[in-house]
Amino acid sequence: MGNAMTIPVDLVMLLAIALFVIGLFGVLTRRNIIFILISIEVMMNASALAFIAAGARWGQPDGQIMFMFILAIAAAEVAIALGLVIQLARRFNTLDIDAASELND
């Protein structure tokens, strides 16, 4: 690792925003629950990138610690959500998230 790390923090934040917006677009557009989960992963990574950039900007370890908590939350979320995917596929025989709107009728 060099000692002159000259990446402007604005650019990193811009990348984080772009990733978050791409993930949001995916959540809003897709109907397949697996793709919605992938989009949520992308959004979580965007927030993790923002934390890391902030931690690097001030030279504090807190950013990386928050990244680790995001990792733990993502792992728990994926475990539960994939359980729900399996239940959805078993009960409705589809991955369409609209199939699970039975509470409407």
Added chain:
Amino acid sequence: MEYILFIIAAAITIGSSILALTRLNASHALIYLVVTLLALAVIFFLLGAPFAAALQIVVYAGAIVVLFLFVVMMLNLGKSSVEREQRWLQPRMWYGPAVLSAILFAILCVAIYDSPSSDTTGTMVSPKEVGTELFGPYIIAVELAGFLLLAGLVGAYHLGRRYLSDRRS
């Protein structure tokens, strides 16, 4: 040097994440997601967070995406799923979300560039510093994360299990 590498990695991240979210086949999307995560790991490394970069590769690309792949393979989505995705993904469904996302992007960009700063990312934070901070002031949060993972384990077992009533019907 770091700047050029960052630009390349950022371009790969954005391109592969867009590709991941527009694929019709779930396994192809997951491969693009892995590319996104690895490029992000490069960015973390360039930002002076080598421990986070390693965790990103080991836990995200290595464990979480594999969990996705297991489920996709278990569900055994065939050719019919690609055709169904094609039916679901009509271009006219994109307009609304695209406009909303563009508005959010513009607002966040204004928020970032409202107070322009030419700050550059600073020094490297070593794994040792992260560890002492993690098991010092943040110890309660570590234990709460442990509870959360336990709850995730129990919940995943409960949801993934096949019940007797399912088998009968």
